[in-house]
Amino acid sequence: MKIINKALLAAAATGTALPAYAQEAMTLDEKVNSIFAQFTGPFVSLIFAPLPGTSFPWIVLWLVVAASVFTFYFAFVQLRFFGHAVSLVKGDYSDPEDAGEVSHFQALATALSGTVGLGNIAGVAVAVGIGGPGATFWMILAGLLGMASKFTECTLGVKYRNEYPDGTVSGGPMYYISKGFKERGLPGGGALAILFSVFCILGALGGGNMFQANQAHAQISGILGDYPGWITGLVFAGVVFAVIVGGIKSIANVTEKVVPFMGILYVGAALVILLVNYDKVGWAFGQIFAGAFTGLGVAGGFVGALIQGFKRAAFSNEAGVGSAAIAHSAVRTKEPITEGFVSLLEPLIDTVVICTMTALVITISGQLIFDAEAGVYILNEAGTAIATEGGVGGVALTSAAFGSSISWFPYVLAVAVVLFAFSTMISWSYYGLKSWTYLFGEGKTSELTFKIIFCIFIVIGAAASLGPVIDFSDAAIFAMAVVNITALYFLMSIVREELRSYSERLQSGEIKKFAH
Amino acid sequence: MTTKLVIGLDGAGSGDRALSFATDLAKRIGDCELLVAYVIEWSPYSFQTAEENAQRHKRREEEISTAMERVVTPAVDALKKAGMNATGIVRHGDVAHTLNSICEKEGGHQIIVCRSSEGGLTQRIFGSSTANLVMSASVPVTVIG
Numbered sequence: 001m002k003i004i005n006k007a008l009l010a011a012a013a014t015g016t017a018l019p020a021y022a023q024e025a026m027t028l029d030e031k032v033n034s035i036f037a038q039f040t041g042p043f044v045s046l047i048f049a050p051l052p053g054t055s056f057p058w059i060v061l062w063l064v065v066a067a068s069v070f071t072f073y074f075a076f077v078q079l080r081f082f083g084h085a086v087s088l089v090k091g092d093y094s095d096p097e098d099a100g101e102v103s104h105f106q107a108l109a110t111a112l113s114g115t116v117g118l119g120n121i122a123g124v125a126v127a128v129g130i131g132g133p134g135a136t137f138w139m140i141l142a143g144l145l146g147m148a149s150k151f152t153e154c155t156l157g158v159k160y161r162n163e164y165p166d167g168t169v170s171g172g173p174m175y176y177i178s179k180g181f182k183e184r185g186l187p188g189g190g191a192l193a194i195l196f197s198v199f200c201i202l203g204a205l206g207g208g209n210m211f212q213a214n215q216a217h218a219q220i221s222g223i224l225g226d227y228p229g230w231i232t233g234l235v236f237a238g239v240v241f242a243v244i245v246g247g248i249k250s251i252a253n254v255t256e257k258v259v260p261f262m263g264i265l266y267v268g269a270a271l272v273i274l275l276v277n278y279d280k281v282g283w284a285f286g287q288i289f290a291g292a293f294t295g296l297g298v299a300g301g302f303v304g305a306l307i308q309g310f311k312r313a314a315f316s317n318e319a320g321v322g323s324a325a326i327a328h329s330a331v332r333t334k335e336p337i338t339e340g341f342v343s344l345l346e347p348l349i350d351t352v353v354i355c356t357m358t359a360l361v362i363t364i365s366g367q368l369i370f371d372a373e374a375g376v377y378i379l380n381e382a383g384t385a386i387a388t389e390g391g392v393g394g395v396a397l398t399s400a401a402f403g404s405s406i407s408w409f410p411y412v413l414a415v416a417v418v419l420f421a422f423s424t425m426i427s428w429s430y431y432g433l434k435s436w437t438y439l440f441g442e443g444k445t446s447e448l449t450f451k452i453i454f455c456i457f458i459v460i461g462a463a464a465s466l467g468p469v470i471d472f473s474d475a476a477i478f479a480m481a482v483v484n485i486t487a488l489y490f491l492m493s494i495v496r497e498e499l500r501s502y503s504e505r506l507q508s509g510e511i512k513k514f515a516h
Numbered sequence: 517m518t519t520k521l522v523i524g525l526d527g528a529g530s531g532d533r534a535l536s537f538a539t540d541l542a543k544r545i546g547d548c549e550l551l552v553a554y555v556i557e558w559s560p561y562s563f564q565t566a567e568e569n570a571q572r573h574k575r576r577e578e579e580i581s582t583a584m585e586r587v588v589t590p591a592v593d594a595l596k597k598a599g600m601n602a603t604g605i606v607r608h609g610d611v612a613h614t615l616n617s618i619c620e621k622e623g624g625h626q627i628i629v630c631r632s633s634e635g636g637l638t639q640r641i642f643g644s645s646t647a648n649l650v651m652s653a654s655v656p657v658t659v660i661g
Contacts, residue, residue, distance in 0.1 A: 430565065
């Protein structure tokens with residue numbers, strides 16, 4: 001996920017003095033913050049509350065436990081059907097007669113463009129910076145387990161989507177919750193679906209919009225120098241407006257091509273750094289495994305590493321949140337479960353591959369200060385995180401790590417962050433819109449209303465540093481997971497039946513590859 | 517035995533020359549069936565937004581209907597008017613690969629196309645659809661200049 005919380009914000013802002021205009025605007029911001037915090041504080045505290053006696057947020061445990069339950073319930077579907085998922089993405093099972101419809105690859109790429117981004121760049125830096133390289137091990141484990149959550153929600157997303165007479169489709173948790181509960185004779189489906197939609201709209205306007213605009217402005221002003229955030233907000237709002245309201249395809253087309261390119265460039269650069277430092281890769285993996293179980297001196301020991309790893313993986317790949325089910329539901333397939341198989345590749349790519357790359361580069365770069373004689377990492381003065389070269393954290397730590405091998409890469413990274421923020425906004429504008437139309441009905445006026453509200457929030461997000469608003473937005477996104485996973489527990493038997501039927505037909509040869 | 521000729525059109529005016537050549541050839545052959553094919557360039561590996569995905573089925577139907585209406589049906593009507601046994605088909609995909617697939621599936625004996633209307637950078641980088649078809653087709657291909 002491209003959502004990062006206030007810890008990252010603080011990390012990104014390390015060492016940056018507030019400009020004069022910001023200080024002048026502080027009073028207004030403070031007023032808004034205090035009023036908003038009064039109303040939303042209890043909700044935020046509830047969602048991010050730590051388990052008694054720990055600093056482990058219960059919501060992260062909720063996501064990890066769900067991922068583990070689905071993994072066992074579907075008998076390690078992520079391992080058994082991994083090869084089949086790759087075949088589906090390659091199009092081996094796609095009917096040539098359906099050419100021109102949304103392919104499995106396209107649905108996967110669209111969903112990935114909504115998840116790969118700041119979480120992979122900044123979130124991992126926070127995880128490794130606080131939890132040490134050992135956090136990577138737990139992040140990978142959480143990513144592997146999260147594959148089963150995605151499989152469950154995306155199968156249901158396709159199975160219970162709405163197909164309209166004009167050929168368009170709408171899908172997502174709100175549809176499978178209401179239809180699935182009704183089909184199974186369970187009460188409360190309608191109310192849960194409405195609750196999910198409300199949280200999704202709030203999450204879309206906050207984490208999927210305001211926070212992205214805020215971070216994009218932070219990146220741009222970091223390069224160009226400080227200037228008022230509303231200017232960035234207006235530019236972004238104008239471009240997003242042109243895409244989602246004006247339907248300017250050329251902008252969307254450019255973004256669609258550039259964002260995957262940036263993703264590939266990022267992974268490519270990480271691979272080059274790892275290849276150049278091949279002699280340290282073994283050592284870095286050693287640090288990851290050793291740190292996972294001992295902590296190697298990080299705050300909180302191995303538990304600290306575990307918390308950070310699980311937390312950042314959950315924040316990064318959105319498994320269980322339900323957003324991916326909206327994105328995947330547009331695929332053209334006669335078998336809903338095939339999209340479930342394809343979607344399980346998402347946490348693998350997002351978390352297991354890309355996040356691990358970031359973590360390895362940071363570890364190898366030597367940015368984390370390590371006492372080789374004692375074999376432990378040295379903590380900063382506050383004792384809250386590992387001391388780094390230049391005292392940086394968050395995006396700045398990733399940037400410094402890449403920059404230590406490829407001097408010009410920080411500039412590319414800054415462009416990537418801005419583009420990722422933009423693509424996240426486009427993705428979340430759609431997720432929010434689908435929830436909005438679920439609540440208020442499909443129709444041009446209804447859709448336009450949401451889209452205009454969405455654009456206004458971009459300007460607000462870029463102009464102000466509204467901490468409580470951001471906290472509330474992140475909380476709303478994770479509240480989506482509370483509703484979604486609750487529903488998944490009630491509906492997972494439907495997915496198991498789909499899996500059993502599909503597996504039998506696949507083994508009997510009834511489902512076979514097409515000759516292309 | 518009926519000979520089946522597949523005529524690939526790209527919507528450009530040069531398609532008339534392909535139709536004219538096919539008509540002439542069919543008359544010489546005698547027992548001949550003509551299949552007019554139009555392929556809408558499409559890749560399952562392109563990137564789209566979620567909203568585009570949601571509307572894709574609707575758009576696909578519109579694209580097929582437009583291609584049928586503007587390119588294929590007029591061509592089929594013209595061939596029928598000339599006394600030919602003609603049908604039409606519209607498909608999405610890579611032009612060269614899809615034309616060859618249509619020909620294989622329909623039991624075509626020859627593919628007739630016009631010289632590619634692509635040019636400039638696209639052709640230099642990716643090659644023309646016509647050249648790709650000539651290189652990969654499983655039946656003889658006639659390219660009309």
